[in-house]
Amino acid sequence: MTLALDAAAQDLLFREARTANAFTDEPVTEEQVQAIYDLVKYAPTAFNQQPLRVVLVRSPEARQRLVGHLMEGNQAKTAAAPLTAILAVDHEFHEELPRLMPFVPDLKDTFFAERPVRERVGSFNATLQAGYFILGVRAAGLAAGPMTGYDADGINKDFFPEGDHAVLTVVNIGRPAENAWFPERLPRLSYDEAVTTV
Template sequence: MKIPLNDGGLDLLFRDARAYNGWLERPVSDDTLRQLYDLLRWAPTSANCNPMRVVFLRTKEGKARLLPALAPGNVDKVMSAPVTAIVAYDLNFYEKLPLLFPHNPAMRDHFAHSPELVETTAKRNSSLQGAYLILAARALGLDCGPMSGFDNAKVDEAFFGAGKSDEGSDQEFFPEGHIKSNFLCNLGYGDDSSLFPRGLRLEFEQACTLK
């Protein structure tokens, strides 16, 4: 029998969690980022497709490549955050299905011959995995600041297009044209003074129905 989280755990993940705009000068270690991924990777995706790919920007040089794509109001948020994650999706995710979904060998070809299904599946499931990333980060004591407010095409060109790495390492890991950005998420330890008043949420009766 599974034991539900206590109120402290639920507060940490949901009730007391906020979207931060400012950050304390406290670093996030690479080991913490690895722990974060090791948690979120176990959460479900369609046909275990795992389309999300993430670039964790931890340096000024990395963030400088992102700046031209940002809306002006998001520049300070990104530059002050210890880490900015580019949550993206791989349109060639189906090439890994023989490893991830071995009990149905036909699944790889099912996607390979259906580009519209690939796009829909990749974007939906990378969004799910991005939400898992936020929950995993909170579970590890990090704060999050998920963001839209950027030019996806510019991000894709800067990080997933031709010539994006002097050493070619990014090119090898993220083949040109196969990766598309979904959203950004700042990670770190939030500065409470940056918070806006908590917004309202819809009540059950406003958002749900029972049949």
């Protein structure tokens, strides 16, 4: 069956795209990031909630703070990346729901009134948005290096001291350098290994 995307787009977004570990020094512009966000904001979420928050780490001072919270293996590549984004969930996302879901005006005060519900539902939906964010980076012709090797409590206290946000992943972004990839792509499960029909 033919996919709607042509082969080049399939390669760009999926088959040839890999997690980058090294980048050129070409900067990632504000216009590029805005174009990425304006594309990926259409990711599917329950109740049209928009819990993902993106913190662009551009200043040397903020970069140094972030690097201090990363595992040793992630520090050098993050220090050298043209741009790093902290993708986080906003546990107070429900405050925007009357505007995003105007036909269910009391949603924020009923279903999302309790913080544990917001944390669970918000984290799941923000993670969906984060996946789309990585695809958006690829669609811009850039490479993404998402990481979870960090001290989450440290990042949350340092970058989100008010306590309403929680880091989901840290993503290095830029043009891949020649040595950006591991020598071989790691295997993936086949269709028959991952898909069943009931």
